[in-house]
Amino acid sequence: MDSALSDPHNGSAEAGGAANGTTRPPSTPEGIALAYGSLLLMAxxxxxxxxxxxxxCARGKNASDMPETITSRDAARFPIIASCTLLGLYLFFKIFSQEYINLLLSMYFFVLGILALSHTISPFMNKFFPANFPNRQYQLLFTQGxxxxxxxxxxxxxxxxxxxxxxxxxxxxxxxxLRKHWIANNLFGLAxxxxxxxxLHLNNxxxxxxxxxxxxxxxxxxVFGTNVMVTVAKSFEAPIKLVFPQDLLEKGLEADNFAMLGLGDIVIPGIFIALLLRFDISLKKNTHTYFYTSFxxxxxxxxxxxxxxxxxxxxxxxxxxxxPACxxxxxLVALAKGEVTEMFSYEESNPKDAAAVTEGSKEGTEASASKGLEKKEK
Incomplete structure (x- = not known):
């Protein structure tokens, strides 16, 4: 799931190139700076x-768009689950043919990527539709029983x-x-x-x-204790990492000497930074101090x-x-402002539970009103 930034060795031999006595040409300082600057911007x-x-999303009322809240129990179990998944992928790549595994993963992420990218661009695309666009409503309903x-x-x-x-x-x-092009990979990765x-919302x-x-x-x-993380990151042909070529200036869009950044290194700190933005808003001081600090x-x-x-x-x-930085x-800012207690006491309720409570209260009110009407009629 999570992968480290790639090894920037210049002039390292490729698997195929070593057999032919050829090595990858060294990346230029300009190419390296462009690659890592682009990765930083994309992150x-x-x-x-x-x-x-x-x-x-936290304020939304549509059940299908409600966030998934991560509790302290989920947070404690997550590294264990991630470790088992990572080790399982590593063993799969060692035992089975890498080609067939990546084919199955490509089909899986093909579907997920389309849905994620569609959800991402939808708010931006709405601005380009004309006012008279025939925007019909549809519903996909699948029930059991x-x-x-x-x-x-x-x-x-x-x-x-x-x-x-x-x-x-x-x-x-x-x-x-069809192409596994790095730009298409990055579009899915960003989505x-x-x-x-x-x-994904943290509750506190x-x-x-x-x-x-x-x-x-x-x-x-x-990363430091084993070669598992780097091996999986380099073997896994799926948009679980952002990549940018260090030889873009020499080879253009067909460049192939990539620096990479795992999506986990974006999403995990990102959901914490998003939590601090919502905490900023809860203070009602019209400032986003904690969000900008964490950013x-x-x-x-x-x-x-x-x-x-x-x-x-x-x-x-x-x-x-x-x-440590995030x-x-x-x-440190909370200590300086004397708001440590407010920061750690801030709590977000699960929107799904809140919706269920609201729905239950609504049904209870309707039932009470119905019983009152029946008594009145009697």
Whole structure:
């Protein structure tokens, strides 16, 4: 799931090139700077816009758009689940043919990528539709059972504009499936990251500290302790990482010497930064101090990761630098402002539970009113 920034060795031999006695030409300083500057910019975009959209998502009333809330128990279990998944993928690549595994993964992420990209571009595309666009409403309903035992399995509402976005996203999906081009990979990767930051919500700051702390240990162990993380990241042909070629200036769009950044290094800090934005709004001071502080901390942490990697010429676990920065900077600001208690007491309720309570209250009110009317008639 999560992967470190790639090893920036210049002139390293490729698998095929070594047999022929050829090596990859060294990347130029300009190419390296462009690659890592682009990765930094691409990492910031889904965090910034995903955080903004998470505020609207938290206030949403549509059940299908409600976020998934991560509790402290989920946060504690997540590094264990991620470790088992990572090790399982590593063993799969060692035992089975890499070609067939990546074929299955490509089909799986082809579908997920289209849906994620469609959801991402939908708000932007709405601005381009004319006022007289025939925007018909549709509903995909799949139920199980009948009568009182009928249970909804799928209940998805969409309109004609959503179908247009789905069609445009499908074009990118076919491009990715046929060519595996790095631009198509990045479009899907950005969509996954933005959706993750928007729809995955931490219920409080303590949960965020547990999640980031656990994944801090996970990332350091699997990068420095073993070769599992780097092996999976380089073998896994799916849009679970952002990539940018270091030889773009020499080879153009057909460049193939990539630097990479795992989506986990974007989404995990991103959902914590989004939580701090919602905390800022809850203070009702018309300032976004904690959001901007954590956002600047992310830039500092990722920049430090790139610098250390360039100095030591070895892949780095980005969360090693991102976690202390993203947690430490906002806590220091809270200490300076005397708002530590407010920060750690801020709690977000599960919107699904709140909706269920609201619905239950509504049904209870209707039932009480009905009984009162019956008594009055008697």
């Amino acid at each position: 910031l975009l889904p965090i910034f816009f995903g955080a903004l959209r998470s505020v609207r 009948s009568g009182e035992n009928k249970e909804e399995i799928i209940n998805y509402e969409f309109d004609a504009k959503d179908l247009v976005c789905l069609g445009l996203s499908s074009i990118v999906g076919v491009w990715y499936l 996954f990251s933005l959706n993750g930051v928007e729809l 700051v303590s949960t965020g500290c547990i999640l980031l702390g656990g994944l801090f240990i996970y990332d350091v162990f699997w 600047a901390a992310y830039i500092f942490g990722l920049g430090l990761t790139i610098f250390i990697m360039h100095i030591f010429k070895h892949a780095q676990p980005a969360l090693l630098y991102l976690v 947690i430490g900077f906002p806590v």
